[in-house]
Amino acid sequence: MFDWPQIQTTAQMRATESAAMASGAVSGVQLMQRAGMAVAGQIRLRWPKPGRATVLCGPGNNGGDGYVIARHLHRAGWAVRVLGLDNTPGPDADAMKRDWRALGPIRPLTPQQMSAECDLVVDALFGTGLTRAPDGDIARILGWLQGHPSLPVVAVDCPSGLCMDSGRPLHAAAPRCQLTVAFDSLKPGHLLAQGPRLCGRLVIEDIGIAPWRDASTLHRATLHPGLNKVLGKQPDSHKYGSGHALIVAGGRGKGGAAQLAAQAALRIGAGLVTICPPDAALPEHAGAPWALMRQSIDDAADLSQTLADPRISAICLGPGCGVDRAAQLLPPLLASGRACVLDADALTALSEHPRALHANCVLTPHMGEFARLFPDLAQALNTPAKTGPALSKLHITRQAAARCGATVLLKGADTVMAAPDGQAAIHSAFDTPFLATAGAGDVLSGLIAGLLARGQTPVAAAALAATLHSAAARHIGPGLIADDIPQAIPRILRDLNV
Ligand SMILES: NC(=O)C1=CN([C@@H]2O[C@H](COP(=O)(O)OP(=O)(O)OC[C@H]3O[C@@H](n4cnc5c(N)ncnc54)[C@H](O)[C@@H]3O)[C@@H](O)[C@H]2O)[C@@H](O)CC1
Numbered sequence: 001m002f003d004w005p006q007i008q009t010t011a012q013m014r015a016t017e018s019a020a021m022a023s024g025a026v027s028g029v030q031l032m033q034r035a036g037m038a039v040a041g042q043i044r045l046r047w048p049k050p051g052r053a054t055v056l057c058g059p060g061n062n063g064g065d066g067y068v069i070a071r072h073l074h075r076a077g078w079a080v081r082v083l084g085l086d087n088t089p090g091p092d093a094d095a096m097k098r099d100w101r102a103l104g105p106i107r108p109l110t111p112q113q114m115s116a117e118c119d120l121v122v123d124a125l126f127g128t129g130l131t132r133a134p135d136g137d138i139a140r141i142l143g144w145l146q147g148h149p150s151l152p153v154v155a156v157d158c159p160s161g162l163c164m165d166s167g168r169p170l171h172a173a174a175p176r177c178q179l180t181v182a183f184d185s186l187k188p189g190h191l192l193a194q195g196p197r198l199c200g201r202l203v204i205e206d207i208g209i210a211p212w213r214d215a216s217t218l219h220r221a222t223l224h225p226g227l228n229k230v231l232g233k234q235p236d237s238h239k240y241g242s243g244h245a246l247i248v249a250g251g252r253g254k255g256g257a258a259q260l261a262a263q264a265a266l267r268i269g270a271g272l273v274t275i276c277p278p279d280a281a282l283p284e285h286a287g288a289p290w291a292l293m294r295q296s297i298d299d300a301a302d303l304s305q306t307l308a309d310p311r312i313s314a315i316c317l318g319p320g321c322g323v324d325r326a327a328q329l330l331p332p333l334l335a336s337g338r339a340c341v342l343d344a345d346a347l348t349a350l351s352e353h354p355r356a357l358h359a360n361c362v363l364t365p366h367m368g369e370f371a372r373l374f375p376d377l378a379q380a381l382n383t384p385a386k387t388g389p390a391l392s393k394l395h396i397t398r399q400a401a402a403r404c405g406a407t408v409l410l411k412g413a414d415t416v417m418a419a420p421d422g423q424a425a426i427h428s429a430f431d432t433p434f435l436a437t438a439g440a441g442d443v444l445s446g447l448i449a450g451l452l453a454r455g456q457t458p459v460a461a462a463a464l465a466a467t468l469h470s471a472a473a474r475h476i477g478p479g480l481i482a483d484d485i486p487q488a489i490p491r492i493l494r495d496l497n498v
C-alpha cells in the first residue's frame with residue numbers, strides 16, 4: 001500500500017524468524033543477542049545514570065532476552081538482580097542463562113524477591129509466546145507491580161500478560177509499562193484495545209530479519225504515513241482530474257452533518273464537491289462555503305439520473321440523511337458501482353434491509369453500528385479473552401469485510417480498516433479522546449469521500465482519512481468541535497509538505 005510501518009501477528013513473526021534462521025544468515029542466539037542488546041541500549045539511553053535493575057526472566061525466549069539485558073546492564077555499571085525460573089528453556093535462552101550465571105546469581109521468581117529496593121524493573125516474563133493467563137508466583141509478581149505504579153517497568157517485546165495479537169490482557173494485572181521495546185515490527189496488540197495504554201512509549205528495534213517477512217500477508221499501521229507522496233497534486237492538475245464527490249444531505253434542519261462531510265471532501269482536495277439535499281431543504285444550504293455546489297436530489301430516480309454523469313467519482317451517503325431516505329437511495333447508488341462511503345443512517349438502513357455491496361464501498365461503523373450489521377462478530381469480541389491468540393478488532397473487521405465484500409472501517413481510538421481481499425491497516429490514536437464528539441464521524445466520511453473521488457483505493461482512502469482526521473484533532477487539541485477539523489486540514493497538509 002504505502003511506505004507505512006508493518007504489523008506482524010505473532011504467527012507471522014515466528015514465520016519470519018524461522019525463515020531468517022533457515023536461510024543461514026542468522027542464528028537464534030544471534031537474534032536473542034541483538035534483541036537483548038537493543039533493549040539494554042534503550043534503557044541506557046533513557047536512564048543514563050546506572051542504577052539498580054530487577055530483571056524478571058520468564059520460561060521461554062522472552063526470558064532469554066532478559067538474561068542478555070541483565071548482562072549488558074551489569075557491564076554498564078548497573079546493580080542487576082535477576083529473578084528466573086529453575087527450568088530448562090530452549091537452547092538459545094539456556095545459553096544466555098548460562099552466560100548470565102557466570103556474572104551473577106539467579107534468584108527465585110517469587111513476589112518475596114520483589115521487596116528489594118530497585119530503580120527499574122525489566123519485564124522479560126512473556127512475549128509473543130503467551131497463550132494463557134499467567135498464574136502462581138508470576139501472577140502474584142504482576143499483581144505486586146500493579147501495586148507499585150511509580151516503579152518504572154520496561155517491557156521486552158510487550159507487557160507480560162498482554163495478548164500481542166489482540167491487545168487484550170489475558171491477566172488483569174498485565175503491567176502498565178513506561179517503555180516497551182519490541183522487535184522487528186509492530187504487533188497488532190501494540191496498537192489495539194488495552195495495548196497502547198499498557199505499552200507506554202513504544203520503540204521498534206530492527207534485529208535484521210525484515211527481509212524474511214512474507215510481504216503477501218502483512219498488515220500496515222498508519223503511524224507515520226508517507227502522506228505527501230500520496231496526496232500531492234501535479235502542478236497542472238485539472239479540477240475533474242481530482243474527481244467529483246457528491247454528498248447526500250438530509251431533509252430540513254438536518255443538513256449540518258452533510259455540510260461537515262462536504263467541507264472535509266473539499267479540504268482534502270476533491271476537484272468538485274456537490275451537496276445534495278432534498279429540494280425542500282435546498283435553501284438551507286445557501287451561503288458559504290462558496291466552493292461547494294448544490295443540487296437537489298429528492299428520490300431514487302433523481303439519484304440515478306445524477307449518477308449518469310460519469311465524472312461523479314464518489315458519493316457519501318448517511319450523515320444526517322435519515323434512515324428512510326438512505327434506504328430509498330441505496331439501491332440506485334449500489335447499482336451504479338460507484339465508489340461510495342456508507343455511514344450513519346445508511347448503515348442503519350443496511351442493517352434493517354441488507355443489500356449486496358461491492359468492492360468500491362467503504363462502510364464506516366462505530367462499534368454499535370457494527371454490532372447491528374455483524375452481531376455475531378461483535379459478540380465474539382465481547383467475550384472475555386482467556387487464551388492467546390485472542391480474537392481482536394483486526395480479526396473481526398477483516399471477517400466483516402470478507403463477508404460483505406466491501407471495505408470496513410471500524411471506528412474507535414483504535415481504528416481498523418480492512419478490505420475484502422484481506423488487506424488491512426490499523427490506526428491507533430489514543431491521544432485524541434476529544435475527537436469523540438458530535439460530527440467528527442461526518443468529517444471522517446467526507447475525508448474518505450474526497451479521497452475516493454481523487455482515485456484512492458477504498459482501503460487506502462479509509463486509512464489516509466483516519467490518519468489525517470486524528471492528525472488534525474491533535475493539532476486543534478481539547479475543545480475541538482467537528483467544524484474545526486476540515487479547517488485544520490490545510491495546516492496538516494502543509495506540515496506534511498503536500
Ligand atoms: N520472534 C523473533 O524473531 C524473536 C523473538 N525473541 C523473543 O522471543 C519471544 C517469544 O519467545 P517464546 O516463543 O519462547 O515465548 P515466550 O517467551 O513469550 O513464552 C515462553 C513460553 O511460555 C509458555 N507459556 C505461555 N503462556 C504461559 C503462561 N501463562 N504461563 C506459563 N507458561 C506460559 C509457552 O509455552 C511459551 O512458549 C519474543 O517475544 C521475543 O522476546 C527474541 O529473542 C529474538 C527474536
Ligand SMILES: [K+]
Nearest residue numbers: 123126156158
Ligand atoms: K515481556
